[in-house]
Amino acid sequence: MHRLTRLFLQRIxxxxxxxxxxxxxxxxxxxxxxxxxxxxxxxxIIRIQVVGKxxxxxxxxYAGYRPPFWLSENIQVGxxxxxxxxxxxxxxxxxxxxxxxxxxxxxxxxxxxxxxxxGRTNKFIYNSKPVEVGAFIELHLTRADVLGQIIDDNxxxxxxxxxxxxxxxxxxxxxxxxVEALRVGDTMLNGPQKKQVAVVETISIEPPTxxxxxxxxxxxxxxxxxFLSIDPRAKDVVMKVRLRAQHHDSGWYFGGHQSIxxxxxxxxxxxxxxxxxxxxxxxxxxxx
Numbered sequence: 001m002h003r004l005t006r007l008f009l010q011r012i013x014x015x016x017x018x019x020x021x022x023x024x025x026x027x028x029x030x031x032x033x034x035x036x037x038x039x040x041x042x043x044x045i046i047r048i049q050v051v052g053k054x055x056x057x058x059x060x061x062y063a064g065y066r067p068p069f070w071l072s073e074n075i076q077v078g079x080x081x082x083x084x085x086x087x088x089x090x091x092x093x094x095x096x097x098x099x100x101x102x103x104x105x106x107x108x109x110x111x112x113x114x115x116x117x118x119g120r121t122n123k124f125i126y127n128s129k130p131v132e133v134g135a136f137i138e139l140h141l142t143r144a145d146v147l148g149q150i151i152d153d154n155x156x157x158x159x160x161x162x163x164x165x166x167x168x169x170x171x172x173x174x175x176x177x178x179v180e181a182l183r184v185g186d187t188m189l190n191g192p193q194k195k196q197v198a199v200v201e202t203i204s205i206e207p208p209t210x211x212x213x214x215x216x217x218x219x220x221x222x223x224x225x226x227f228l229s230i231d232p233r234a235k236d237v238v239m240k241v242r243l244r245a246q247h248h249d250s251g252w253y254f255g256g257h258q259s260i261x262x263x264x265x266x267x268x269x270x271x272x273x274x275x276x277x278x279x280x281x282x283x284x285x286x287x288x
Contacts (some may be wrong), residue, residue: 016203039117044124045093046131047152048139050107066104071144072097075109076192079142089114089127090139097191098255099269106256109138109148110155124153161247164285165260166201169268169277171237173208179235181273188255188269190244197244197255198268206236239277241268242285 050072052065081090094110115126123130131137135151137254139146171182188198243250253259258266264279 015163041114042124044126044131044153045110045112045114045155045157046150047155048109048137048146048148049151050109050146052147056163061210061255066100067107069103069105071146072105072107072145074076075141075146076143081139081141087114090092092141095191095193096256098188098197099274100267101274108151109139109146128189161257163245163252165243165245165252166283166285167241167243167253167260167279168281169239169241169266169279170209171239171275171277173234174237174275176233178236178273178275179205179237182237182239182270182275186270186272189271190255195244198270199242200239200270201242202240204238208234208236223267238280241277 050067052067059183075092075095077092077095079092080088083089090111090113092109093112096106096108096110098106100106113124113131114125115124115131117123118125118130121130123132124132126137129137131150131153133150135150137148137150139148171178182200182203184200184203186200187196189195190197235247243254243260245254247253251259251261254266255268258264258280260266260282262279262282265276267274267276
């Protein structure tokens with residue numbers, strides 16, 4: 001071994017600087033080719049919940065840090081992220097967008113990423129970072145910079161199973177102007193494609209089933225003397241609503257993240273009014 005080393009060093013000394021430079025270039029190219037062709041380029045479809053902070057920094061995943069409407073309006077199916085070399089590395093292939101209170105939205109993106117499998121960890125790598133559920137991701141798209149967290153690192157190629165469910169829901173103790181704004185045929189739409197995810201089939205008005213606390217602040221009754229009372233203006237609205245549900249491992253969901261179960265409260269965002277409703281019964285919807 002030592003003899004071979006001495007022989008190699010002696011030969012190196014006989015080479016001119018140009019020969020040494022050429023040798024170093026050849027060695028570098030060899031290492032590059034081995035590493036480049038030793039990679040396993042592949043693609044992966046993932047689902048991203050667009051939020052401004054990681055779930056580890058947010059005590060309530062659905063309370064805040066949602067994108068404003070002006071960001072969601074600048075993201076479209078077909079938007080891409082490119083590398084510094086101009087190669088397409090990521091593409092948005094589906095968008096779910098649900099209105100909320102105020103000016104922010106619930107926004108979910110399905111993206112196809114071009115990456116590689118790390119042979120040692122067996123993990124999918126995108127932009128030098130592992131793609132895994134819970135990880136934060138940033139995409140520099142055609143017209144917008146998107147921050148989000150990965151909620152599915154391997155979306156089924158044909159998408160998630162879907163079906164229609166008829167839910168009987170109760171909107172409790174509402175003011176008359178909200179009751180009057182609800183109509184049979186009202187719809188909730190999803191995303192730029194305006195896909196219908198909820199439609200009101202029937203409406204009935206009932207006396208409220210809940211009471212409110214009042215305080216009598218007269219001289220004879222001190223302010224801490226509280227009692228239950230029914231607001232004479234308030235009504236309960238019972239509706240049958242056809243919901244478009246999506247299946248994940250833990251069950252059926254509506255509007256991105258809302259679990260469909262009896263007793264569960266869900267938000268339904270119609271074009272003219274938003275309501276929070278309690279699910280009283282559920283059944284598979286008959287075919288139209």
